[in-house]
Amino acid sequence: GENVEQHPSTLSVQEGDSAVIKCTYSDSASNYFPWYKQELGKRPQLIIDIRSNVGEKKDQRIAVTLNKTAKHFSLHITETQPEDSAVYFCAAPTQGGSEKLVFGKGTKLTVNP
Amino acid sequence: DTGVSQNPRHKITKRGQNVTFRCDPISEHNRLYWYRQTLGQGPEFLTYFQNEAQLEKSRLLSDRFSAERPKGSFSTLEIQRTEQGDSAMYLCASSPLPGNTGELFFGEGSRLTVL
Numbered sequence: 001g002e003n004v005e006q007h008p009s010t011l012s013v014q015e016g017d018s019a020v021i022k023c024t025y026s027d028s029a030s031n032y033f034p035w036y037k038q039e040l041g042k043r044p045q046l047i048i049d050i051r052s053n054v055g056e057k058k059d060q061r062i063a064v065t066l067n068k069t070a071k072h073f074s075l076h077i078t079e080t081q082p083e084d085s086a087v088y089f090c091a092a093p094t095q096g097g098s099e100k101l102v103f104g105k106g107t108k109l110t111v112n113p
Numbered sequence: 114d115t116g117v118s119q120n121p122r123h124k125i126t127k128r129g130q131n132v133t134f135r136c137d138p139i140s141e142h143n144r145l146y147w148y149r150q151t152l153g154q155g156p157e158f159l160t161y162f163q164n165e166a167q168l169e170k171s172r173l174l175s176d177r178f179s180a181e182r183p184k185g186s187f188s189t190l191e192i193q194r195t196e197q198g199d200s201a202m203y204l205c206a207s208s209p210l211p212g213n214t215g216e217l218f219f220g221e222g223s224r225l226t227v228l
Contacts, residue, residue: 043219103155
């Protein structure tokens with residue numbers, strides 16, 4: 001089955017700096033890679049996703065890059081703000097008749113003012 | 114609020130008791146998932162439904178756990194003879210699309226504490 005590894009587990013940056021979170025996956029057939037943000041005590045919410053037919057996708061200060069050869073994808077947040085502080089989860093779908101998302105363990109991002 | 118609704122939001126129970134959680138998905142969402150989340154971990158898959166059919170159940174799920182989705186609308190997750198290791202946040206999510214390549218809309222979760 002799919003296995004998703006996420007690094008780092010915690011990340012602290014100064015406001016205005018960039019933050020990068022990386023994930024690796026095991027199933028080369030995976031074709032969809034979402035990122036979810038979970039603020040303290042709140043539900044996880046999708047912030048950006050990428051499909052395997054593109055290498056990069058941007059949405060304002062957030063971008064995701066995908067390297068299918070190396071089986072890893074990354075979340076990039078530029079010009080970080082205190083409200084970006086949250087736990088971020090990557091995920092990848094299982095294949096072979098099982099239809100679910102497997103999540104990484106999460107990265108706790110703290111943006112210091 | 115037309116999002117995914119879960120209740121109760123918090124449940125404290127004694128070991129050995131049964132508990133039931135309810136999830137009301139976004140209307141017309143055919144897919145409904147249950148995940149479990151413990152502190153410092155990502156959501157862990159439990160089971161999912163396509164309409165009223167339960168299509169997959171995690172191998173990690175013991176037979177004390179059962180889920181239903183009668184009529185393909187709301188879903189319930191029951192845990193029998195609770196154990197302290199069952200303490201976690203139980204998240205429900207729904208999706209309008211078949212397959213596993215679409216956005217999951219999560220509820221706020223039901224937090225279970227087993228004493």
